[in-house]
Amino acid sequence: MVSKKHKQVASQALHQAENICKQKDIKLTKLRQTVLKLVWKEPGYVKAYDLLEKLKKIDPSAKPPTIYRSLDFLIEHGFIHKLQSLNAFIGCSHPQEHKECYFLICDNCQKIEECCSNKILKAVESTSNQSKFALDQVTLEISGRCKNCLH
Amino acid sequence: MVSKKHKQVASQALHQAENICKQKDIKLTKLRQTVLKLVWKEPGYVKAYDLLEKLKKIDPSAKPPTIYRSLDFLIEHGFIHKLQSLNAFIGCSHPQEHKECYFLICDNCQKIEECCSNKILKAVESTSNQSKFALDQVTLEISGRCKNCLH
DNA sequence: AATTAAATGTTATATTATAACATAATTAAT
DNA sequence: ATTAATTATGTTATAATATAACATTTAATT
Numbered sequence: 309m310v311s312k313k314h315k316q317v318a319s320q321a322l323h324q325a326e327n328i329c330k331q332k333d334i335k336l337t338k339l340r341q342t343v344l345k346l347v348w349k350e351p352g353y354v355k356a357y358d359l360l361e362k363l364k365k366i367d368p369s370a371k372p373p374t375i376y377r378s379l380d381f382l383i384e385h386g387f388i389h390k391l392q393s394l395n396a397f398i399g400c401s402h403p404q405e406h407k408e409c410y411f412l413i414c415d416n417c418q419k420i421e422e423c424c425s426n427k428i429l430k431a432v433e434s435t436s437n438q439s440k441f442a443l444d445q446v447t448l449e450i451s452g453r454c455k456n457c458l459h
Numbered sequence: 460m461v462s463k464k465h466k467q468v469a470s471q472a473l474h475q476a477e478n479i480c481k482q483k484d485i486k487l488t489k490l491r492q493t494v495l496k497l498v499w500k501e502p503g504y505v506k507a508y509d510l511l512e513k514l515k516k517i518d519p520s521a522k523p524p525t526i527y528r529s530l531d532f533l534i535e536h537g538f539i540h541k542l543q544s545l546n547a548f549i550g551c552s553h554p555q556e557h558k559e560c561y562f563l564i565c566d567n568c569q570k571i572e573e574c575c576s577n578k579i580l581k582a583v584e585s586t587s588n589q590s591k592f593a594l595d596q597v598t599l600e601i602s603g604r605c606k607n608c609l610h
Numbered sequence: 611a612a613t614t615a616a617a618t619g620t621t622a623t624a625t626t627a628t629a630a631c632a633t634a635a636t637t638a639a640t
Numbered sequence: 641a642t643t644a645a646t647t648a649t650g651t652t653a654t655a656a657t658a659t660a661a662c663a664t665t666t667a668a669t670t
Contacts, residue, residue: 335636337648356626371651376627381648392543393598395626395657410583412592421590431582432561432601439572440606441563447544447600450583455591486667488617507657522620527658532617546626546657 310351317401318348325387334385342366343378344399347388352420353396391420393449398422405429410448416457461502468552469499476538485536493517494529495550498539503571504547542571544600549573556580561599567608 329336412421480487563572
């Protein structure tokens with residue numbers, strides 16, 4: 309079941325992706341757009357091979373590289389995230405500073421909440437500076453129980 | 460090449476693991492201990508199937524579940540970490556609060572620096588509290604360039 | 611000693627991801 | 641406009657990562 313809110317967020321994210329690609333002269337091809345739509349079709353995260361099954365209904369000749377290449381593109385340009393601890397993918401609703409993004413992953417209901425915190429990023433930056441480490445990407449995934457699953 | 464320092468840390472970690480298991484009445488079986496030693500044998504991270512190859516030299520009948528079960532045990536009790544963004548494993552040198560652990564992963568030389576920061580944990584806790592999320596595990600992996608690889 | 615539980619052995623297979631090369635479409639250079 | 645170069649996609653095959661399911665052995669409990 310997909311909430312009304314999710315549909316709105318998805319629709320906005322898709323438009324944003326189109327606009328950003330136009331602006332930056334990045335090619336959001338038909339295929340990539342389709343994959344992005346399929347990612348957003350689900351309320352939560354999606355697995356690559358589930359996406360492949362869905363894509364096959366549109367184009368039966370789709371194969372793993374078809375999906376993985378599109379996913380790579382979408383990640384590279386910040387339209388989706390990969391959840392490393394789940395080997396799964398999820399749409400990103402705000403093409404902002406991705407180093408600030410982190411995920412609350414509920415072990416119970418599998419819902420993902422994407423959050424942004426400059427405070428965390430600052431803490432991460434300041435501690436990695438101490439190691440003289442030039443930070444590129446930040447992967448922060450927090451598992452536990454969401455507020456609906458606490459009892 | 461394994462540094463003298465790494466050998467010392469490894470040796471200490473292995474002793475600590477033994478002691479902790481005795482204390483807590485957890486069974487660090489011969490196999491699990493062997494796998495832990497193999498993890499520490501390398502200066503950086505190890506992949507499961509590389510471990511399997513090494514284990515096979517000791518016990519040719521070893522198979523994937525042999526390794527994965529031991530790895531699961533070692534992770535569960537905090538003796539090693541799984542690096543989710545690399546599908547790899549690395550020994551943990553301080554059986555402390557694992558929520559504080561994070562990793563600096565150099566894209567260039569593949570070296571991993573394990574760090575602990577209560578400051579980051581506090582920031583993570585405070586922001587996840589805002590979502591009323593009961594935090595269980597924290598996965599924080601930072602990729603970039605280490606100080607030796609900056610130019 | 612008998613029973614139960616935990617660990618390991620073993621076979622098979624599921625899941626995730628990429629290499630390598632062929633073709634098509636787009637863009638840039640002449 | 642034609643050729644060349646680049647980028648994207650198609651296709652086959654396989655690599656890499658991980659687990660399910662059931663059998664056997666070992667250890668702990670009664």
